[in-house]
């Protein structure tokens with residue numbers, strides 16, 4: 001997520017903005033910039049890299065005098081990290097400056113329209129389109145112009161704007177991205193999040209969707225997109241600075257679990273157009289996609305687990321053979337990469353050493369590489385032949401949750417695209433799958449609402465020594481992720497097992513009180529998993545089951561049951577993983593573990 005800070009008042013704006021952006025660094029970013037009105041014109045300074053580069057460039061903001069300005073830390077979505085892609089973005093004569101958090105989904109069409117009108121673009125970003133569109137419609141009245149532009153852009157945004165011919169005013173607006181306004185005797189603030197302004201004020205207004213803000217040094221006014229003035233409530237922030245970075249959540253991991261509905265929606269919605277799956281950024285023709293004979297999905301850790309799930313989805317929907325490999329194994333096993341193979345590497349960070357090495361090995365063997373990556377401009381994103389980004393925003397907690405969920409959705413979309421171009425998915429079948437996808441965000445929200453019940457269950461197993469996760473088919477892939485989540489943050493030993501494999505050895509480990517988590521989301525396998533549950537229960541296990549709503553038969557073999565909403569069997573991982581994330585989280589919290597920074601682990605394993 002990008003970070004926005006704006007200020008107008010008695011103080012010099014640049015130092016206030018730099019200070020505010022520093023408090024938003026936790027959000028992750030790759031470049032930063034500021035625009036300040038210096039009495040004559042809007043001055044813009046921006047640079048790729050850490051905030052200190054901008055601080056040095058502007059000597060702590062002192063080279064940018066003025067009492068009104070906007071600033072930004074950029075988490076790249078469209079356009080690699082670079083000086084020119086950094087925000088603020090301006091119109092040609094720099095009389096309008098814009099900073100933006102979010103994604104303008106229809107920026108390509110808008111850009112084409114503006115280019116046809118003679119507009120020139122300097123950057124690859126979607127945000128520059130907003131600056132130029134404001135210029136195109138500008139009639140001297142910022143409020144009217146902003147309202148007109150809002151009726152034409154689609155997507156999610158929090159925007160900060162300045163107009164050189166209105167030097168005593170700043171403007172802001174939001175849709176689906178957070179934006180707050182701070183008020184004080186020294187002036188008024190806009191920011192993406194509370195930490196940026198806590199030093200100056202605790203009086204804040206939470207801006208709601210499509211509310212336009214006009215602020216001067218002395219007052220703040222709010223308007224609808226129809227330019228009607230509205231009154232907003234000023235609230236007092238009680239948080240301390242540290243908890244404010246986590247949006248009031250105790251840990252980043254919990255905050256990021258709660259972000260899963262949004263990131264799932266952000267990942268699929270721009271890629272569903274007129275009832276078809278459209279993955280423009282891939283630049284692979286349908287014909288070339290249809291010609292692919294075999295797919296290798298290669299990754300590490302949780303990313304590998306999304307590949308295990310994706311195998312079932314690709315093979316089930318598109319009938320294309322899929323092999324899934326741990327990158328650290330793939331790179332040494334001399335795989336047979338025949339003509340017509342495609343390697344899909346999955347990576348949140350885009351910097352995992354083993355995955356990058358596997359990519360290079362396959363590429364050297366002449367195999368095309370598709371990267372499913374979260375960090376724009378990362379090594380894997382740059383070296384893959386094709387890239388499909390998961391728009392999960394920066395993930396701070398070491399244990400991945402929202403990026404994992406976004407990776408699943410990206411792989412679902414790819415599988416549906418493959419099925420479509422191979423003639424394996426009818427119009428009706430595609431429409432149903434798209435409907436199921438669109439229901440996922442609300443359904444994830446519903447499953448998250450079980451967290452208190454799951455916390456109670458978790459508190460019974462804080463002293464557990466061994467925990468087993470079992471499932472069949474996609475449920476086995478889900479079990480792998482559930483087991484890893486528990487291990488990596490609670491330090492309890494855990495194993496995931498294909499349920500049918502238990503009796504071939506591991507069941508000897510089941511003792512009185514051993515916790516077994518059974519995942520059962522595949523109706524065709526309900527009866528099978530129940531018999532496995534009976535097997536472990538008869539040896540003393542305590543069974544925690546996750547299953548589809550309505551499968552109440554499972555209650556006869558389980559001690560605890562969490563039901564997930566009905567969805568397509570291919571998409572159940574997106575829902576069943578939520579209770580497992582929460583179980584791991586609450587057990588780790590109960591054990592006093594450092595949930596966001598578990599011992600021995602790094603967020604990105606850039607060494608072998």
Ligand code: AGP
Nearest residue numbers: 301302347348349352398399400
């Ligand atoms: C998952 O919670 C872990 N943080 C870890 O397994 C991670 O998924 C793995 O290291 C792969 O990282 P990547 O997605 O950045 O490549």
